Amino acid sequence: MNFENILSSSENGITTITINRPSKLNALNKATIEELHQAFDVANKAAETKVIIVTGSGEKAFVAGADISEFSNFSVENGGKLAAKGQEILFDFVQNLNTPVIAAVNGFALGGGLELAMAAHFRIASDNAKMGLPEVSLGVIPGYGGTQRLPQLVGKGRAMEMVMTAGMIDAATALSYGLVNHVVSQEELLPLAQKLASKIMRNSSVAISKAIQAVNANYTDGVNGFETEIEQFGACFGTQDFKEGTTAFLEKRKADFPGK
Numbered sequence: 001m002n003f004e005n006i007l008s009s010s011e012n013g014i015t016t017i018t019i020n021r022p023s024k025l026n027a028l029n030k031a032t033i034e035e036l037h038q039a040f041d042v043a044n045k046a047a048e049t050k051v052i053i054v055t056g057s058g059e060k061a062f063v064a065g066a067d068i069s070e071f072s073n074f075s076v077e078n079g080g081k082l083a084a085k086g087q088e089i090l091f092d093f094v095q096n097l098n099t100p101v102i103a104a105v106n107g108f109a110l111g112g113g114l115e116l117a118m119a120a121h122f123r124i125a126s127d128n129a130k131m132g133l134p135e136v137s138l139g140v141i142p143g144y145g146g147t148q149r150l151p152q153l154v155g156k157g158r159a160m161e162m163v164m165t166a167g168m169i170d171a172a173t174a175l176s177y178g179l180v181n182h183v184v185s186q187e188e189l190l191p192l193a194q195k196l197a198s199k200i201m202r203n204s205s206v207a208i209s210k211a212i213q214a215v216n217a218n219y220t221d222g223v224n225g226f227e228t229e230i231e232q233f234g235a236c237f238g239t240q241d242f243k244e245g246t247t248a249f250l251e252k253r254k255a256d257f258p259g260k
Helices: 030-045 076-095 112-119 146-154 156-165 171-177 186-201 205-217 225-236 240-250
Strands: 006-011 014-019 051-056 061-063 101-105 108-110 122-126 130-132 168-170 182-184
Touching: 006 030, 014 030, 014 186, 030 051, 030 076, 051 061, 051 112, 051 186, 061 101, 061 112, 076 112, 101 112, 101 186, 108 112, 112 130, 112 146, 122 171, 122 186, 130 171, 146 156, 168 171, 171 182, 182 186, 205 225, 205 240
Parallel strands: 014 051, 051 101, 061 108, 101 122, 108 130, 122 182
Antiparallel strands: 006 014, 130 168
16 A cells, blocks of 8 residues: 555564654644554554554654644634544544554654554653643644543643643653653664564464453543453453463463464
8 A cells, every 4th residue: 555644564563654754744634644544454454463563754753743734724613523533543543453553752742743652552762752742832732632641641740731831851751751661762762662562472462452452441431441351351261362372381382373
C-alpha cells in the first residue's frame, strides 16, 4: 500500500509505521490520520505482524501537533465532529488494537503527537524528546484523548499542570512521571524498540491480545475490569497457545506458539 504522509515497513514480525512529513515536523492533518488508520489496520490484521512500532521521520519530531490550518475556522459542531472522528479512527483505535503498539518518541511530541504516543500501549523516548499538550494556548483543549489518558499515566495533578500551563517536559521528566518507560539516545531508540518487540514476540500473541483487553477495561467507563480479566483468563484455556505454553513448560522446552 502506497502512502503520501507515512511510511510502513515490515520485517521479522515487526511493522514500523513512520509519520513522514518532515517539513511540517510530522504534524497530523486529516490525510495523515486517515493513512495512519489504514496502516495500523493492515498491520493488525496481518498474521505475520506481532508488534507495531510507531515513530516520526528525522531527529526533530515524533509529531509536533495537529495541523492547525485545517480547523482554525471550524464551528462548534465541526470541532466536535473532528474530535469524535479522530478518536474513533486513530486514537481509540490504536489503544484497542490486538497487536502491541510501541511508540518510539524521537523528538517533539506535542498536542496530537503526545496523544498518539499515549494511545500506544507503552512509550520509549530519545533523550532529546519534548512532550506537552499546548492546546489551551490556542484557546482550545486536547481533543484526541489527552485529558483522559494523561491523568491515567502521570496522575491528575501533574496532568492538570501540563494542560493548564501548556508547557513542555523533557524526556528525563517524562521518565520520572512514568509517561515513558525508557530514555535512550537518538541512535539507540529504534534498536531498543526492536529489542522490546523481540521480547514480546517470544510470548503468546493470543494471550497478549487478551491482556490488552483486560488492562484497557480498567480505564473504560461502565466496564468492570476484574470481570473482563476473569472472562479473558478463562478464554485462554480454549486456545492452542495455552496448550502449547503449558506443554512446553512441563516438557522443559521453549514454547513455539501457533498464535491461535
